[in-house]
Every structure is written in structure tokens, then in C-alpha cells.
Amino acid sequence: MITFKKVSKTYPNGVKGLQNINLTINEGEFVSIIGLSGAGKSTLLRAVNQLVPITTGDIQVNGRSITQANKKELRAIRREIGLISQQFNLVKRSTVQKNVLSGRLGYYSTFKSIFGLFTKEDYERTVEALASVGLSDKLQTRSDELSGGQQQRVLIARALVQQAPIILADEPVASLDPVTTQKVMDDLRRINQEMAKTILINLHSIPLAREYSSRIIALKEGTVVFDGLPEALTDERLEKIYGKSIFEETAGNVSEN
Numbered sequence: 001m002i003t004f005k006k007v008s009k010t011y012p013n014g015v016k017g018l019q020n021i022n023l024t025i026n027e028g029e030f031v032s033i034i035g036l037s038g039a040g041k042s043t044l045l046r047a048v049n050q051l052v053p054i055t056t057g058d059i060q061v062n063g064r065s066i067t068q069a070n071k072k073e074l075r076a077i078r079r080e081i082g083l084i085s086q087q088f089n090l091v092k093r094s095t096v097q098k099n100v101l102s103g104r105l106g107y108y109s110t111f112k113s114i115f116g117l118f119t120k121e122d123y124e125r126t127v128e129a130l131a132s133v134g135l136s137d138k139l140q141t142r143s144d145e146l147s148g149g150q151q152q153r154v155l156i157a158r159a160l161v162q163q164a165p166i167i168l169a170d171e172p173v174a175s176l177d178p179v180t181t182q183k184v185m186d187d188l189r190r191i192n193q194e195m196a197k198t199i200l201i202n203l204h205s206i207p208l209a210r211e212y213s214s215r216i217i218a219l220k221e222g223t224v225v226f227d228g229l230p231e232a233l234t235d236e237r238l239e240k241i242y243g244k245s246i247f248e249e250t251a252g253n254v255s256e257n
């Protein structure tokens with residue numbers, strides 16, 4: 001469970017990324033965060049593992065406060081959270097295997113991490129995770145030889161070997177074609193349904209949010225303006241979230257941008 005209590009984030013330049021957010025994300029939910037560019041989606045997602053430190057309020061991950069955590073506790077909290085983000089991407093010159101294995105680093109001391117002292121189980125988990133995202137044949141491939149969609153799926157595999165019950169996905173399908181988008185989204189759905197992992201995902205596509213989520217949260221200027229079931233996201237509510245211009249675009253444009 002992730003709980004936001006009166007969370008605000010003001011960036012050093014004075015921009016308010018988040019304003020008084022109160023939310024509870026329960027175990028096993030598939031939550032999409034939508035909203036205009038600059039609404040605060042990435043800030044919200046990254047606040048969960050303190051990649052973006054919040055200014056006021058608190059976030060608890062399975063009952064443990066991230067703001068009060070010392071270094072060791074923060075490491076333990078971060079182990080519970082897998083991050084799929086294009087910005088914190090793969091080590092391109094390393095093999096797929098090494099990138100996926102790095103999901104285990106949170107379980108070892110710095111010394112072991114530096115020397116890559118992984119166990120037989122770690123290697124087995126890596127093979128399994130790659131199989132579950134359909135990339136068994138890419139084990140020894142260099143990561144920069146993969147397509148964008150394959151790279152996203154390697155990131156999913158890395159989150160799987162990390163055995164994190166929570167997965168944060170920061171626009172994982174932003175630059176993918178429709179077929180690959182569906183594959184990545186299907187992977188996330190499977191992980192959510194079969195492994196009961198909690199998924200928190202930023203999406204620009206309303207159709208995808210509607211199709212895959214159990215719950216949609218919309219942000220506008222750092223505040224929550226909608227929080228509910230996909231069916232409850234009516235045109236009227238969309239207009240409040242995105243402004244009137246949404247209906248001047250074709251549905252296709254909105255979903256792909």
C-alpha cells in the first residue's frame with residue numbers, strides 16, 4: 001500500500017509540481033495517472049521512491065515513511081519498488097543479462113554489488129523473467145541492439161527479478177508503435193493479475209488508461225482532479241482535465257500524443 005498524506009512538492013525554481021496530494025493506492029491495483037504535460041505525473045511517480053524528494057507531507061510505502069527513512073531504510077523501501085522509466089534506462093553497452101541481473105543489486109552489500117557476485121538463483125531468476133516478457137533469445141544481446149519496445153520489456157524483467165511488489169512505470173509506451181505498445185501493456189497487465197503486483201503508470205493515452213486500469217487518477221496543476229473507475233471518466237470530466245481543446249482533436253491524435 002502506498003499512502004500520500006498532504007504531499008506537496010515545490011521545485012527550487014518555485015514551480016509547484018504537487019499540491020496537497022492525499023491518496024491511498026492499495027495492493028494489486030493497476031492505477032493510471034493521466035493529465036496534461038506538466039500536470040505533475042512524473043513528479044508524483046518519482047516521489048514514491050524519493051527520486052524526487054517531496055517538500056511537505058509524507059509518503060508511506062507499506063507502512064514505512066520515505067521522508068523519515070534513513071539511508072538503510074530507504075534502500076529497503078526502494079527494493080520494494082521497481083522503476084520502469086526511459087530516463088533511468090538500461091546500461092546500453094551491457095548485455096541484457098547484466099541489465100536484468102542489476103535488479104538484484106538492492107539485495108547485496110556495495111562490495112558484492114561492485115564485483116557482480118550474483119548467485120545461481122539470481123541467474124535463474126533472470127532467465128525466467130526474460131522468458132515471461134518473451135525475450136529468452138536476447139540473454140546475451142547488447143542492450144543497445146534492442147528496439148525501444150524490447151528495452152522496455154527488459155526493464156520489466158529487471159523489475160521482476162527485483163521481486164518488487166510495486167512497479168512504477170513512467171510513460172513506458174510513450175515512443176512505441178501501437179503493436180509494441182500493446183505488448184508492453186499486456187506484460188504489465190499480466191504481472192498485475194498473475195503476480196498481484198501493484199502498478200502505478202503514467203500515460204498520455206486515454207484509451208490505454210481506460211482499457212488497462214482498475215483506477216484512473218487525473219492530475220491538473222499538481223492536484224488530483226479525478227480519481228475513480230475508468231467507466232466514470234466521462235467526456236465532461238475529460239474536459240475538466242484537459243480543457244475544451246480535447247474535443248477539437250480527433251480521438252486518434254489524443255491517444256497518440
Ligand SMILES: Nc1ncnc2c1ncn2[C@@H]1O[C@H](COP(=O)(O)OP(=O)(O)OP(=O)(O)O)[C@@H](O)[C@H]1O
Nearest residue numbers: 011013015016017036037038039040041042043044
Ligand atoms: N527538476 C525540475 N525543476 C523545476 N521544475 C520542474 C522539474 N521537474 C519538473 N518540473 C516542473 O514541475 C511541473 C510538473 O512536471 P512533471 O514532469 O511532473 O509533469 P508531467 O505531468 O509528468 O509532464 P509530462 O507529461 O510532460 O512528462 C512542470 O511544471 C515542470 O515544468
